[in-house]
Amino acid sequence: MNFIQRDNNLLITQSENFNPFDSCECGQCFRFNKISDNEYSLIACGRRLNMQKTAEGWLFLDITEEEFCKSFVPYFDLNRDYGSIIKSFSADKTITRAAEAAGGIRIFRQDPWETLISFIISQNNNIPRIKKIIESLCALLGEEKNGVYSFPTPQSIATAGAEGLAPIKSGFRAKYIVDAAEKVLNGTVDLNRVAAEGYDAALAELKLIKGVGDKVANCVLLFGFGYYQAFPIDVWVKRVIDNFYNGDFDPTILGEYAGIAQQYLFYYQRSLLKD
DNA sequence: GCCCAGGGAATCG
């Protein structure tokens, strides 16, 4: 990875298999804003990070190489060779085509607790409104620092209760959010254990939470814990499976990085609709 | 007014 420090900003010239904008737009994270076609603002790793697309490469504002390497190289999963992972899918023509359209996507390594609550909020919901509810939740119960609200702790959410969450207008999901907070607090669900116990046990443990089924749990395992074999099936991926695989698809044949193929397919199917 | 949104729980046969 080639870093060039420009005053307070950091330039990265690598563009192959790295597009932070597409990575934000593929539905894996929700705390970001598109400022223009050439600038996004992302809240991650406890700070706001503004990112610009320039003729020379990706420019990250107000950050040192040291901080970027410590926080955002892991967050953007930049030490993984996505090119070789894409090659591993070459037997599948649909995934290969999707990867050509979406090959800059990286799987963000997000905070497990934030990811859990975010995808509980995502159920039967649309992305703009998911973003709005999460923003409201952080403003309501997070702590402000340098103009950025932290993600609320399990304790603060449990204390607020479903009634206390009313201002964020999450609807029927409020009781699920509170159940997640309570189960994390009382140890029914231990996120450190989920991180370590392996895919099958981790899936079962997350599903102990009300409002967490197969889809939400797989998103949390993929985006919050780095279980790359997780293959969440939502309405968009269902459409891919119906359109390109006659409704029959077994993700386990894709191997340990099936979840990366899933992101390409999700982005690809949504891009087909836009045109 | 209708339908849908990165679903899941509850309740049926």
Next chain:
DNA sequence: CGATTCCATGGG
């Protein structure tokens, strides 16, 4: 088991 229905809310 599989199939329905309901759940809050907002945008198209």
